[in-house]
Amino acid sequence: MPVQKKIGLTALVPPELIFACRCSPFDVNNVIPGSKKYPRNKLCAWTAIWQEMLSKRELKLDSLIVVAGGDCHNALVDGQKVEMSGVPTHFFFYPFDGDHEYLESQLYKLVDFLGTMGSPEKPGEIKELKEIGKKIDKKRAQGKLSSGDVFRIMISFSDLMGDLDVFRKAISSLKEQKVEMNNRVALIGVPPIYHDFHDVAQSLHLQIVFDELPFEFLRHSGTDIHNIARDYCDYTFARPLDFRIRFLQKELEKRHVNGVIHYTQFACHHMLEDEIMRSKLDYPMLTIQGDLPGKTPEQIKLRLEAFREALDRT
Numbered sequence: 001m002p003v004q005k006k007i008g009l010t011a012l013v014p015p016e017l018i019f020a021c022r023c024s025p026f027d028v029n030n031v032i033p034g035s036k037k038y039p040r041n042k043l044c045a046w047t048a049i050w051q052e053m054l055s056k057r058e059l060k061l062d063s064l065i066v067v068a069g070g071d072c073h074n075a076l077v078d079g080q081k082v083e084m085s086g087v088p089t090h091f092f093f094y095p096f097d098g099d100h101e102y103l104e105s106q107l108y109k110l111v112d113f114l115g116t117m118g119s120p121e122k123p124g125e126i127k128e129l130k131e132i133g134k135k136i137d138k139k140r141a142q143g144k145l146s147s148g149d150v151f152r153i154m155i156s157f158s159d160l161m162g163d164l165d166v167f168r169k170a171i172s173s174l175k176e177q178k179v180e181m182n183n184r185v186a187l188i189g190v191p192p193i194y195h196d197f198h199d200v201a202q203s204l205h206l207q208i209v210f211d212e213l214p215f216e217f218l219r220h221s222g223t224d225i226h227n228i229a230r231d232y233c234d235y236t237f238a239r240p241l242d243f244r245i246r247f248l249q250k251e252l253e254k255r256h257v258n259g260v261i262h263y264t265q266f267a268c269h270h271m272l273e274d275e276i277m278r279s280k281l282d283y284p285m286l287t288i289q290g291d292l293p294g295k296t297p298e299q300i301k302l303r304l305e306a307f308r309e310a311l312d313r314t
């Protein structure tokens with residue numbers, strides 16, 4: 001078996017096609033929360049750190065796929081810096097209007113960049129894993145799994161840990177436990193840059209029962225390019241805000257949430273959405289902002305505690 005090429009991803013790119021092309025996906029964001037790097041030239045720390053690590057070859061990948069159209073303009077620029085440093089880079093675009101034919105054409109370009117689809121059975125295997133992921137997500141909402149354990153699995157659906165067997169093992173190592181559900185909370189926006197955020201929230205009696213972006217990672221699938229395009233064109237972060245908000249309203253109601261935490265990242269355009277989220281989602285809402293990776297700062301812990309007390313009073 002030839003050595004698999006390791007392909008970096010900057011955001012959601014259908015991993016189904018990367019595995020089908022006999023490559024191994026690697027979500028470059030997954031190294032950030034544990035990183036101690038302070039990037040030299042930064043707006044958002046997520047893109048600045050992966051840009052620096054890739055350009056300096058501290059993170060060694062065969063090539064990079066940048067989601068350039070759809071959810072992050074910082075990635076568009078930092079992705080070009082990586083390309084200028086000599087890493088083969090492909091720019092992937094989602095359609096704002098959900099046009100599945102456009103997305104299908106993007107998926108064919110992606111396959112051209114990667115080679116050929118030598119393992120067309122892989123998308124079907126991933127679809128099965130995503131069905132298991134949906135059940136795990138449901139169990140967490142029923143108080144049978146810890147919020148942090150489920151988050152770590154859900155966030156890994158972007159690249160399935162680069163190896164389906166390794167990922168299967170990680171899923172089967174999840175241990176059921178009884179979690180007291182006092183305050184059911186939805187976490188919307190991009191994921192927190194703090195590696196212990198979910199565990200901290202749970203220790204403060206805020207049980208996260210919905211992770212907006214990671215849920216997108218496991219919600220979409222398909223067994224061939226045509227079906228993958230039809231499903232992924234509803235990726236909410238790439239669509240207009242009213243589309244995303246309608247989806248959120250449904251999910252939050254289904255999960256009987258008591259409150260919402262809106263995580264925003266310093267220098268990210270998603271911050272501008274906060275006032276719209278507040279006006280459209282009829283729940284008590286706490287907005288927090290992170291910058292550099294690491295542990296959840298004490299100041300944010302105090303704000304979470306105050307939010308919990310406010311929810312206890314409702």
Ligand code: SF4
Nearest residue numbers: 044046072074265268
């Ligand atoms: S937090 Fe915002 S700016 Fe940073 S990578 Fe994510 S979408 Fe881009």
